[in-house]
Amino acid sequence: MRYLAPTCLVLLFSIATSCSDDSSDTIYDIDSELAPYVDRFVEAAADQDRYIDLRDYSLSAHIETAADEVAGQCVSYTNGAHRIYIDPEYWVRATDLEREFVVFHELGHCVLGRSHVDTADDRGLCQSIMTSGLGECRIVYTATTRDDFLIELFDE
Numbered sequence: 764m765r766y767l768a769p770t771c772l773v774l775l776f777s778i779a780t781s782c783s784d785d786s787s788d789t790i791y792d793i794d795s796e797l798a799p800y801v802d803r804f805v806e807a808a809a810d811q812d813r814y815i816d817l818r819d820y821s822l823s824a825h826i827e828t829a830a831d832e833v834a835g836q837c838v839s840y841t842n843g844a845h846r847i848y849i850d851p852e853y854w855v856r857a858t859d860l861e862r863e864f865v866v867f868h869e870l871g872h873c874v875l876g877r878s879h880v881d882t883a884d885d886r887g888l889c890q891s892i893m894t895s896g897l898g899e900c901r902i903v904y905t906a907t908t909r910d911d912f913l914i915e916l917f918d919e
């Protein structure tokens with residue numbers, strides 16, 4: 764243990780140094796498991812000519828139980844910071860597209876500032892990733908329907 768202490772000190776120092784090099788005091792702290800989905804969100808936005816720099820949003824996102832029993836939650840603070848919680852139990856069970864859906868939904872709140880949309884098409888299917896999940900519409904988010912959902916999500 765005694766040999767570990769100097770290493771820790773060096774590590775702390777290098778973190779402190781890199782922090783002080785950063786002139787902005789924004790938070791950007793994304794769990795490594797969530798990061799690929801957050802990156803996809805930025806790419807999907809860019810595909811529709813919306814260029815998002817997540818550092819502007821003081822965003823943190825963690826796989827951590829939220830206050831409510833929900834798959835995900837976006838909490839916006841008065842100081843402009845945003846924190847996303849993704850439920851650990853949901854996450855381990857979810858498919859790749861289900862994970863994408865919940866991460867994109869929460870980023871829709873936290874980054875795009877969108878509210879819930881529960882409109883259905885004539886077959887009763889949800890038309891937006893921003894569905895509350897509590898409305899009448901049914902979510903069918905597949906490789907086939909994904910493109911239409913993304914167009915709707917980033918449409919201004």
Ligand SMILES: [Zn+2]
Nearest residue numbers: 868872879895
């Ligand atoms: Zn929501």
